[in-house]
Amino acid sequence: MSDRSEHQKMYDYVVIGGGTAGSVIASRLTENPEVTVAVIEGGPSDVDREDVLTLRRWMGLLGGELDYDYPTTAQPRGNSHIRHSRARVLGGCSSHNTLIAFKPLPSDWDEWEAAGAKGWGAVPMEAYYARLRNNIVPVDEKDRNAVARDFVDAAQTALGVPRVEGFNAKPFTEGVGFFDLAYHPEDNKRSSASVAYLHPFLDRPNLHLWLETWAFRLDVDGTRARGVHVRTKDGEETLVRARHEVLLCAGAVDSPRLLLHSGIGPRADLEKFGIPVVHDLPGVGENLLDHPESVIVWETDGPIPENSAMDSDAGLFVRRDPEQPGPDLMFHFYQVPFTDNPERLGYRRPAHGVSMTPNIPKPRSRGRLYLTSPDPSVKPALDFRYFTDEDDYDARTLVDGIRIAREIARTEPLANWLKREVCPGPGIRSDEELSEYARKVAHTVYHPAGTCRMGDGSDELAVVDPELRIRGLDGIRVADASVFPTMTAVNPMIGVLMVGEKCADLVEGAA
Numbered sequence: 001m002s003d004r005s006e007h008q009k010m011y012d013y014v015v016i017g018g019g020t021a022g023s024v025i026a027s028r029l030t031e032n033p034e035v036t037v038a039v040i041e042g043g044p045s046d047v048d049r050e051d052v053l054t055l056r057r058w059m060g061l062l063g064g065e066l067d068y069d070y071p072t073t074a075q076p077r078g079n080s081h082i083r084h085s086r087a088r089v090l091g092g093c094s095s096h097n098t099l100i101a102f103k104p105l106p107s108d109w110d111e112w113e114a115a116g117a118k119g120w121g122a123v124p125m126e127a128y129y130a131r132l133r134n135n136i137v138p139v140d141e142k143d144r145n146a147v148a149r150d151f152v153d154a155a156q157t158a159l160g161v162p163r164v165e166g167f168n169a170k171p172f173t174e175g176v177g178f179f180d181l182a183y184h185p186e187d188n189k190r191s192s193a194s195v196a197y198l199h200p201f202l203d204r205p206n207l208h209l210w211l212e213t214w215a216f217r218l219d220v221d222g223t224r225a226r227g228v229h230v231r232t233k234d235g236e237e238t239l240v241r242a243r244h245e246v247l248l249c250a251g252a253v254d255s256p257r258l259l260l261h262s263g264i265g266p267r268a269d270l271e272k273f274g275i276p277v278v279h280d281l282p283g284v285g286e287n288l289l290d291h292p293e294s295v296i297v298w299e300t301d302g303p304i305p306e307n308s309a310m311d312s313d314a315g316l317f318v319r320r321d322p323e324q325p326g327p328d329l330m331f332h333f334y335q336v337p338f339t340d341n342p343e344r345l346g347y348r349r350p351a352h353g354v355s356m357t358p359n360i361p362k363p364r365s366r367g368r369l370y371l372t373s374p375d376p377s378v379k380p381a382l383d384f385r386y387f388t389d390e391d392d393y394d395a396r397t398l399v400d401g402i403r404i405a406r407e408i409a410r411t412e413p414l415a416n417w418l419k420r421e422v423c424p425g426p427g428i429r430s431d432e433e434l435s436e437y438a439r440k441v442a443h444t445v446y447h448p449a450g451t452c453r454m455g456d457g458s459d460e461l462a463v464v465d466p467e468l469r470i471r472g473l474d475g476i477r478v479a480d481a482s483v484f485p486t487m488t489a490v491n492p493m494i495g496v497l498m499v500g501e502k503c504a505d506l507v508e509g510a511a
């Protein structure tokens with residue numbers, strides 16, 4: 001990025017957020033040398049940042065200088081202490097996450113299509129998976145820890161679920177095995193969105209990265225988005241203009257946040273803070289989704305081997321209800337004692353241990369993101385309304401999960417490693433006790449989504465149409481985890497990358 005004279009501040013496309021989806025879109029659009037693209041990214045570059053690029057160092061980034069670190073509002077039925085990490089660095093959360101790489105299941109895409117996302121069914125979406133540039137491979141043999149291998153064996157024996165080698169090879173409803181990861185096993189380096197989509201092309205003269213630059217208000221002329229007001233690293237405020245389109249890719253928290261501060265959102269909420277209403281759009285910030293999970297921890301009989309890709313390399317999917325099209329309970333297996341939340345209830349972290357984390361693939365509780373101030377620098381409120389669904393489905397799923405986890409822990413060869421159950425502890429047995437524990441120590445696996453959901457004209461809360469265009473405005477699309485109409489049963493990053501790929505096609509008129 002060189003000259004930023006007035007002339008240079010006009011680009012064909014302005015991508016707001018050089019994160020997971022934004023990196024894909026900027027990369028694809030700049031394949032055409034005639035097209036100029038500016039990427040407005042709040043964080044610094046990830047190039048040569050070993051702390052970022054080394055996958056196994058992901059925990060060290062939590063809450064650090066590259067984390068926007070969003071609190072949640074009080075959660076009367078859950079854990080009010082959950083912090084939502086969101087990465088402030090090129091590549092976004094794909095530069096911080098654990099890179100578990102699941103192609104969304106056909107039933108996930110078909111659910112989107114049924115929710116009004118025409119053209120997003122499993123069949124047409126398959127081509128976008130094939131196109132991904134990331135290095136997606138099963139956890140390497142050398143990284144497969146002995147205790148994780150024994151978890152896989154024990155789960156297979158205890159539950160009779162199939163062992164899966166390569167979860168993305170074909171759709172599944174149940175299975176246990178090592179994950180596929182977007183990484184380079186030889187040196188444990190990330191194959192994040194930025195590594196795969198931007199690093200090889202940083203010398204493209206038509207790609208302009210505005211790093212450490214914060215977008216704080218969209219520039220909308222009547223019903224047409226013209227650009228975005230930004231504050232650069234030096235504190236200079238300037239308008240970056242889009243000749244054709246603005247592509248909003250700031251993620252499930254910051255995309256709705258920017259829309260709201262730009263006067264695009266529910267009228268009453270905007271008027272409450274004196275934000276001039278540019279476009280009354282009731283769905284902005286609604287439909288806040290996540291994958292909450294709980295944790296059960298065992299002390300092991302001595303230390304466990306060190307080798308790993310990122311400390312949670314294996315997992316399990318169960319389908320309790322055969323009527324469901326996909327899995328309805330998931331587990332990550334951690335080869336570390338993950339006691340951050342239980343410690344608040346008085347539990348102690350053992351010197352050596354492992355954890356299983358029952359997770360709700362299709363949670364039914366729905367939350368909401370909203371502003372608490374007209375000042376764009378104030379973080380929005382995130383009220384996930386964890387465990388508030390009418391039938392208590394979400395909490396019951398975690399209770400089932402703890403019981404299943406105990407069954408696996410009793411089974412060899414895993415049983416041989418385990419000295420005692422640390423939390424919730426063998427004394428906690430009834431449904432009520434298990435539910436209380438599971439909800440109070442619940443954490444997030446950082447999958448917020450859905451706050452600018454995609455839908456058709458019949459969905460009053462749809463923010464974007466199936467071409468990702470903001471309903472009622474011209475010249476602006478949203479493309480990131482916020483457009484998910486419903487949560488994928490599997491970890492969402494690959495779905496977000498595919499949203500990016502499809503968005504690039506939509507912009508180019510090829511979809």
Ligand SMILES: Cc1cc2nc3c(=O)[nH]c(=O)nc-3n(C[C@H](O)[C@H](O)[C@H](O)COP(=O)(O)OP(=O)(O)OC[C@H]3O[C@@H](n4cnc5c(N)ncnc54)[C@H](O)[C@@H]3O)c2cc1C
Nearest residue numbers: 017019020021042092093097100215251254480481491493
């Ligand atoms: C710790 C962690 C672990 C996870 N593990 C996994 C996993 O293993 N597998 C999986 O599938 N998913 C995982 N996820 C979730 C997954 O990473 C996200 O769902 C996905 O990366 C979100 O992509 P996005 O494009 O929506 O947003 P992001 O990747 O967050 O991109 C948003 C970008 O916009 C920038 N930005 C935001 N606001 C502004 C602004 N106003 N001005 C300028 N720039 C702005 C940010 O700096 C960021 O770069 C994890 C997430 C985290 C945080």
